[in-house]
Amino acid sequence: MVRGHIPSATVSRLPVYLRCLDDLSATAATCSSEELASLAGANSAQVRKDLSYLGTHGVRGVGYNIEELRGQIRQALGLDTGYAVVIVGAGNLGSALSNYDGFSKWGFEVAALIDNDPEKIGNRVAGRVVEPFSELEGIVTERRVSIGVIATPAAHAQAVADRLAAAGVRSILNFAPTVLQVPAGVEVRRVDLSTELQILSFHLSRDAAAG
C-alpha cells in the first residue's frame, strides 16, 4: 500500500478508534461512524474524515466492516511490525512500565530494562533482569531496539536521550518532566503526568470561578 499523507491530529486519534473497534468487535461485525464517534468521544464527521485518509469509506446504511477497519488502522500505524522497546530507569515507574501489558497487546516487545544503579542491576522486575546502562549500545544493536522509553529522574533524561539517539534509536517516549533536545530525525513523545494534572487544575479553578 502506498500511503498518502496523514495529518498528525488524525494519527493521534487512530489509536483511540482502534481501541474502540477492539471493544466493538466482541459484539458486532459492522459499525457506523456515529457509533464509533460516540465511543471515541469525537464527532462523526471527524471520524469519517480521519478514516478517509486510510482510503476507507463506510457503506451507506451499513457502516464500516470492523475487522477490515482494524486491519487498516493497524497497518497505517505500523503495529504489525513488532518494534522492540528498551526501558531506561528501573525505579517505580520503570518497573510499572515493565509490567504494563499494553506493550505486548499492541505488538511492542520490551527487549530490556536498564539502569545505572548497581543496587538495581541484576534485580528481577516482571520476570526480567535489570541490565546495566553501560551496555545500552550493544543492547540496542543486538536486539534491534527501535523505541527508547525514558523513566529516569528529570536530571538524567537529556543524557539518556543523547545516548539513545547516538545508539541509533529514532523514537523516544519520555516520562521525565523535562523538554528534551534531540537531533533531527528523532521523534519524541512525552507522557507527562504533571501536564495533565495542571490542565485538570485549570478546569477545576474555572468551574470554581463560574460557580
Added chain:
Amino acid sequence: MVRGHIPSATVSRLPVYLRCLDDLSATAATCSSEELASLAGANSAQVRKDLSYLGTHGVRGVGYNIEELRGQIRQALGLDTGYAVVIVGAGNLGSALSNYDGFSKWGFEVAALIDNDPEKIGNRVAGRVVEPFSELEGIVTERRVSIGVIATPAAHAQAVADRLAAAGVRSILNFAPTVLQVPAGVEVRRVDLSTELQILSFHLSRDAAAG
C-alpha cells in the same frame, strides 16, 4: 482577576511554558518569546499569542519578566489552590504514581491511595497506607478530594469512574486504556501509554517506507 476565555490548546501548552520558565529562572530574570519558544518546542508567534490570553505582553527589547510570568501562569492554571488527589489502584502503576514527586511539586497533594484487594489494603506504599475502596466516598468528602486518578486494570476503570463521579469528584485522570463515559461536568484526561507508543510506531513505519 476576572479571566477571559482561554482556548484549550493554549491551556495544554501553559504547563510546558511553566516548566521551561522554571528552568530559565535559575539563570535569568527575563526571557524573550523566542527563547521560551525554543525551549518549549513551539514557535514564538504562538507563545506571544498564548501568553496574551493571560493579559501578558512582553516588553519590546526586554521580553517577559520570568517571575511575573510564572505567577500569572500558575494563577491561570489554579496551581496555588492545592487540590487533593486520590489514587485508585495500588498495583505497580498506582505505587509508582504515589512516589511521583511531580504531584507535590505542582501543588497537588496525594490524599489517599486505595484498592479493593484485601492483599493490598493496609500495605505501606511510599509512606502511605493503602486504604479500602469501600471507603472512597468518606475519603473524598473528608479530605476534600478534587481529582481522582484511575490506575486500575481497564476492566474496572468505568466502575471506578462511576463511583468517583457519584462521590462528587469533578476531575479524573485515567491511566487505564479505555474510554470512560462520565456525567456532564466531569472532566476526564487520559494518560495512555499505548496511544503514544502507537503514534511513535506510525512515525517509525513512515520513516521505513520513506527509505
